[in-house]
Amino acid sequence: MQITRFPDKNSWNTLLQRPVMDTSTLEKKVNDILQEVRTGGDAAVRKFAAEFDKVTLDNLQVPSAAFAAAEATLEPALKAAIQQAAKNITTFHRAQQEKVQVIETMPGVQCWRKSVAIQKVGLYIPGGSAPLFSTILMLGIPAMIAGCKEIVLCTPSLHPAILYTAQLTGIEKVFTIGGVQAIGAMAYGTESVPQVYKIFGPGNQYVTCAKQLVNKSGVAIDMPAGPSEVAVLADDSCVPAFVAADLLSQAEHGPDSQVVLVTTSEKVLTNVTNALNTQLDALPRKGIATAALENSKMILVKDMDTAIDLLNIYAPEHLILACEGAENLADKVTDAGSVFMGNYTPESAGDYASGTNHTLPTNGYARAYSGVSLDSFVKKITFQQISPEGLQNIGSTIEAMAAAEGLEAHKNAVTVRLKQLEYTGSLITD
């Protein structure tokens, strides 16, 4: 890791710059696939599966018998772990449900908002080296709590843990489709795959590009994507071996992962570096982690206020506060996806099982975006009901503003009602 000591504030932006992601060169190719799926449906999906994934797909949908078979092959300990994680994630996301609260802003003017499920959602789980069943929990559980009517899952991986987790979460419509064709199938619908209103989930640069393109044509997506990242703020109270383990757990994600250590202590720099070297050797994904660490940074700053200022500007996806007074420091965090406090709160707890969601804004998006939550699966529809008396109370306000904006028909929608109330005075006598 590159070490920078006491960087000048003017250099922070450059120091903390992330690699620029540009998928525009892929756009033409990805768009062609999307359009072919749009018009060709299942046949196009099968064609691209054969071309890119070298698989022949008969039924696109996973038959229900496959779920029981998958469950039978899964180790009991893993099943128990997935169940425990599901329980915690359910507890945390269920607490995000909002009660309807009717607000009377003026006498007779009642306003409220109600969370209503997005009726049709699509989840994408990539294939590749690791079966990301944990992401099914993170997306499927809030979708079920929200009450989404149609939940579609597309994944090229039929790993038993994927099927078991889908079943546990209550997702019935699982399709063996990957890549751009999966995003297209969910965005536009095919003979087999229902069309959805919002698409969630991680993916490679082709999938990311496909999500951007269907978003442009009106399908909502969870959030913009970027490489995963962690920042650790550590002082002399940290345990260097824990900090090193946390940095490595991010670094093993991919060679483009971002890892940043900010500290007020020269000793921490030395001890974490030593612990990193020791732990790195034992990792199966050592090559990936080493590549990620080469682009990563250790930054020594003069005090905790400077550290927090710098970290807020960086806006990390994950922020670990391995230092004394983590509670007070957490109050000063304005820009981060998720914050892990103290020496016994590793990021991997949030990645899997503590209950918080692991789908978080990377790439500085934490400045303006939240991670996935129950909110991501609902719309908050506003309602209002005005009584005749209420309209008499608020009417002149609306009329004056509409007239000043030059919108006479807006004004008239009130005037016509007020006149009728005046005429049929009985309605409002009390």
Next chain:
Amino acid sequence: MQITRFPDKNSWNTLLQRPVMDTSTLEKKVNDILQEVRTGGDAAVRKFAAEFDKVTLDNLQVPSAAFAAAEATLEPALKAAIQQAAKNITTFHRAQQEKVQVIETMPGVQCWRKSVAIQKVGLYIPGGSAPLFSTILMLGIPAMIAGCKEIVLCTPSLHPAILYTAQLTGIEKVFTIGGVQAIGAMAYGTESVPQVYKIFGPGNQYVTCAKQLVNKSGVAIDMPAGPSEVAVLADDSCVPAFVAADLLSQAEHGPDSQVVLVTTSEKVLTNVTNALNTQLDALPRKGIATAALENSKMILVKDMDTAIDLLNIYAPEHLILACEGAENLADKVTDAGSVFMGNYTPESAGDYASGTNHTLPTNGYARAYSGVSLDSFVKKITFQQISPEGLQNIGSTIEAMAAAEGLEAHKNAVTVRLKQLEYTGSLITD
């Protein structure tokens, strides 16, 4: 308005189709302007203001003296109306504040989330025929309640009501900049205009395209845009003159506005048509409203269930329920931006003063997007704190899942801690 009677369900999508908005032909031109503002700063902003708006801008920022001068010219009745609306909007949006709720998902595993303001936001208010000061209330008030540190307002209109409303809302940084150059200035920052993390507000197709492009480069935006629209569901209990007035208040927005009447009553079709013709003649914006009505639809359906099904598929920005049992029907609405219940709740109440937000999802986006609310100005950051005992409770769950996903470093971040706890057993004895 075109009348369709008892359309077959298979024809609904075609019947309810909205005009396709395609800004891709503008992209090159808009992108060139954005890039020139990005590199040229204030000088580029001035150049485009001269070229497109035919104005010479000296100071880009409105001087503080201008606000007092604007207030002095404003009629007291209009000021009082704006103040009343501000009060109601504040009441409704303040009720959206969320208390932090710490959830212990397992003993020793505490998780919570906290709403933190997006630190820097930009509001855009277009010029044109009407001074849209109401939109300043709708965006500025939740931004202030959220606690956004930097609130920037760009508008080419220095109408006194605009300046007065900005001042009332507490927005100090107002810039006389319009169009694509305003979006570019806020997205990238110039010598005068601070860079922001999220941009809100309506605009023409150039502004819409500019917002899409800066969004692609990482700046968040409020929501995708489309022409404004209303759907009215009316039965024999409606007052045809009120329904006609509501339809016209939407139709006067622009020739591309969408207006839909759904009813179970042939009599309502006749009576609303007659009332429309009478009211239309009196409108100053008759030409615009007439053009909008030509593309608009009246649909007769056999019963209320069919009506609600059809309206949920349409997903209107505004939905007026001018019928008996509006409360029961409202429970069945799954897809709409904002719902107005009963004969005395005109859409213009929500447009200006009842308290709900008027920045709402158009173009069917209500299927997956919410209108602007306090949520739009905050990120919900998750936090977690795990005690040593907590990690011993949850540790094996994390280890099993990380191992099954092939992410050993994720597992090791837990293992290294559990081992240390085992070794220094005193920490966990009780």
